[in-house]
Amino acid sequence: MRQCENCNRKFGFGQIFKSLWLAYKPIVCPQCNxxxxxxxxxxxxxxxSVALGTIIGGLYWALSETDDENKILMLIISDVVLTLLFSSLSIYFFGFKRKHVEKAST
Structure with missing residues (x-):
């Protein structure tokens, strides 16, 4: 489900991606809250996604024939890029559950 159950407003890619990388921050529908x-x-x-990015980056590092300084830099860059790529692709399979907020009685 990538849209609000109340108002059917679709959640944007950026909204979900930001929520993911901010420690699974809940998504609030801007239309109905x-x-x-x-x-x-x-x-x-x-x-x-993180494991796959790290494994593929590690394989690149192990098979690379450059000097150690460049290998470490390329390992870090490839890990970050691959992890972001795989996590952005995995977003299309995400699901969300609605959190029921109890209103305080006055």
């Missing part, structure tokens, strides 16, 4: 939290599936997909 409904709050949605990340599911466990989202956390698993993100962990797999």
């Amino acid at each position: 409904a709050v949605y939290e990340h599911t466990m599936k989202n956390r698993i997909l993100t962990a797999l």
Whole structure:
């Protein structure tokens, strides 16, 4: 589900991506203020994205024939780029659950 259950407003890619990399911050619908939290599936997909980026970056590092300083720099750059790439692709499989907020009685 990538849209609000109340008003059917779609959540944008940037809104979901920002929420993901800010420690799974809940998404608030700007139209009706409904709050949605990340599911466990989202956390698993993100962990797999990070692991896959690190493994592929590590393979590049192991197979590279450059000197050590350049290898370390390329490892860091490739890990960051691949992790961001894989996590942005995994967003299309995310799901959210609505958080029911109880109103305080007055």
